[in-house]
């Protein structure tokens with residue numbers, strides 16, 4: 001029997017286990033939307049802006065580990081996905097973005113709503129396709145999902161002209177992917193692993209530095225085993241939060257620009273740094289030449305291009321983090337505790353704990369602490385926007401499990417949180433999903449409240465409202481002589497009314513004693529989103545702070 | 559340092575853009591780029607000449623490998639590579655100079671491929687030095703037009 005390209009697309013997605021797509025229709029997609037009309041297997045979530053579709057697919061992927069799928073029409077619909085695709089690319093999130101394209105005879109003629117999407121997305125996708133023939137569609141879908149989720153995960157874009165959706169083919173889904181030139185390396189080289197064993201044996205003051213790769217490869221158990229076997233403290237990147245239990249005594253929290261003082265000191269002093277699924281981003285390393293200056297470096301990563309990209313590496317191991325750690329653990333003899341090193345770290349922890357001054361208005365850190373106290377015993381996914389609130393949410397909430405912290409690390413995308421929270425809630429219907437937001441960020445994709453309301457998503461949006469683009473204001477305060485150029489948001493709309501207008505619940509909190517009751521009230525509402533507008537201290541800063549260009553042990557601590 | 563990088567890729571639309579784009583994004587200047595099919599029609603080989611230090615080169619090779627359509631990437635070391643370029647030079651000529659030009663062309667084992675009343679067009683094949691040498695000597699006659707294919711290269715011997 002012959003079926004249309006649109007039907008073949010849906011069948012192929014079903015084959016890949018896709019049960020939800022976040023999308024927005026348009027002219028060239030009509031054949032597909034028509035095919036969806038009768039389709040019961042794949043749920044389509046209508047967002048209110050394509051950027052929301054991309055971030056929702058991304059949030060869904062981060063919360064579940066599955067491939068997220070988003071869909072947009074040609075031209076403006078497709079270009080609206082770009083920020084979402086770039087966000088997923090920078091954080092190595094498995095995603096398949098499907099875009100409609102003008103019919104093949106119209107390609108390249110500046111036709112109505114034509115944009116060269118494969119051209120535009122080349123630098124921000126792991127790979128992309130322009131489908132020229134309907135017969136190629138099943139194979140391309142198969143390849144796209146394979147590429148998106150294997151190796152270093154990432155977004156793959158499939159651009160599909162309208163006629164390709166209309167033409168009919170004899171449908172058969174391929175059972176194998178045949179990609180001559182794409183063969184990720186999963187197993188670490190035994191020789192390198194032996195070298196790592198030796199380096200670990202010789203180390204006195206080691207630190208493990210874990211990134212998002214630990215979460216992507218589901219290696220949190222192995223990481224914990226390694227840390228406990230060797231008694232090595234563990235610091236994580238922003239993307240690695242939750243890869244190692246935050247409440248563990250060996251946990252150092254985050255390192256880098258807004259890392260803990262003890263993590264930054266430990267990394268600066270260590271003689272062995274074991275980097276696991278992390279990429280030595282400049283926000284982590286600070287002044288690169290003075291980063292871990294005395295350390296031998298072991299670098300484990302699935303992407304060979306990451307090794308030696310930013311720092312010199314003594315023991316490179318290319319492979320899947322989980323597999324490499326398993327091989328390493330099998331060969332690694334138990335290591336005696338280096339008590340003086342752990343004592344030194346304990347002392348730093350005591351001397352420079354994460355803290356804040358309690359006086360001077362409602363403190364954002366206090367709000368996060370209260371949220372933690374209230375929700376630590378239930379399955380909670382914290383999603384964030386970008387700014388100071390993001391850093392506080394990373395610092396003052398403890399994450400003991402992976403995939404409970406969802407934040408735009410690499411691209412730092414304001415407007416990510418709300419749609420990503422929607423996606424996360426679809427993926428994890430039983431979890432409590434909280435978007436911690438700033439008053440600036442929340443206004444970037446606030447229209448996605450409709451998506452949440454329409455689908456009765458009980459997400460909570462906690463706006464830490466400081467009437468500023470806080471993180472930028474902080475830099476202006478500390479580096480630009482308090483010139484608050486265009487960072488004041490004194491004309492913010494009434495966010496409570498906005499929430500209500502969308503059909504969500506809106507609450508406002510201005511005092512400490514109102515925090516807990518408001519949160520409890522919000523948590524009790526299960527059939528719609530709740531936004532709490534927390535009116536916080538205006539000029540609170542995120543500390544520690546490593547000024548740009550400095551070494552990470554040169555922090556402003558408070 | 560000058561590097562000759564040979565990239566073996568699947569012969570598909572868009573691959574050239576991907577490769578060239580990768581160089582551009584990383585701030586690498588491509589001096590020359592030559593592309594053509596290989597003994598296997600669905601595989602192409604690109605020969606790229608670019609400037610950069612060892613570390614830059616290592617990174618670019620790794621990034622090239624990340625492209626899904628890349629099959630193999632080699633850095634062709636100068637002492638182990640055969641490198642060739644074809645240049646066409648249209649040079650001003652008249653009865654007086656034609657002979658001298660022909661002599662120069664002979665020395666470079668080039669070929670005169672077109673003669674007109676006021677010009678001659680010459681083809682020279684060789685490595686970069688030879689081509690540049692010929693170009694220099696012909697300059698005094700007045701070069702009207704010049705086009706180079708860009709370098710192509712292969713490793714010497716049987717092994718790659």
Ligand SMILES: Cc1ncc(C[n+]2csc(CCOP(=O)(O)OP(=O)(O)O)c2C)c(N)n1
Nearest residue numbers: 387388389412414438439440441469470471
């Ligand atoms: C889309 C986008 N535009 C601009 C920026 C630059 N930026 C980074 S943080 C920030 C301020 C964020 O303000 P807000 O959401 O109110 O959070 P706060 O820092 O006050 O907690 C800005 C403008 C960005 N990261 N993303």
